[in-house]
Amino acid sequence: MKKYEIMYILLADLSEEERKAEMESLHQMITNLGGKIVDVDTENWGLRDFAYPINDLLKGYYVVINVESDAAAIAEFERLSKLNKNVIRHLVIAK
Numbered sequence: 001m002k003k004y005e006i007m008y009i010l011l012a013d014l015s016e017e018e019r020k021a022e023m024e025s026l027h028q029m030i031t032n033l034g035g036k037i038v039d040v041d042t043e044n045w046g047l048r049d050f051a052y053p054i055n056d057l058l059k060g061y062y063v064v065i066n067v068e069s070d071a072a073a074i075a076e077f078e079r080l081s082k083l084n085k086n087v088i089r090h091l092v093i094a095k
Contacts, residue, residue, distance in 0.1 A: 001035070001068045008081060008090040009060035012047055022086050023063060029077055035069030060088050066095075 010022055027037055045062035054060070067074075074092055081090040 001070055003038075003095040004067050004069060004074055005064065005093045005095060006067060006074075006077070006090065007045075007062065007064045007093075009062055009088040011086050011088060012057070012059035012061055014061070014086060018086075019061060022084075026077070026081070026084075026087075027065065029080060030067055030069055030073055033069070033073035033076055035067050035073045037065055037067050039066040041065070054088055057088065 008026065010019055014022065023040075023042075027040070030037060041064040042062075045064055047059060047061050049059055050057065078090065078092060081087045
């Protein structure tokens with residue numbers, strides 16, 4: 001299993017409960033596919049202004065997670081993130 005760093009940006013106007021549920025759903029996607037979440041970093045990122053508007057939005061909630069997973073689980077995470085209306089952007093980096 002390889003190590004990956006995943007950053008995704010959620011809509012800023014989600015309530016605290018909606019945001020936590022969305023994060024849990026995205027994290028559970030990885031664990032259900034056999035991956036392991038090593039670290040979740042929301043304290044250092046959180047709600048931030050964008051450098052430029054993205055889809056007419058000016059802010060987003062950033063989440064960074066470190067995972068150990070195989071490539072198939074990461075590909076499925078990326079596919080489902082693209083379909084999720086609450087995820088503005090995502091980025092996966094192999095470590």
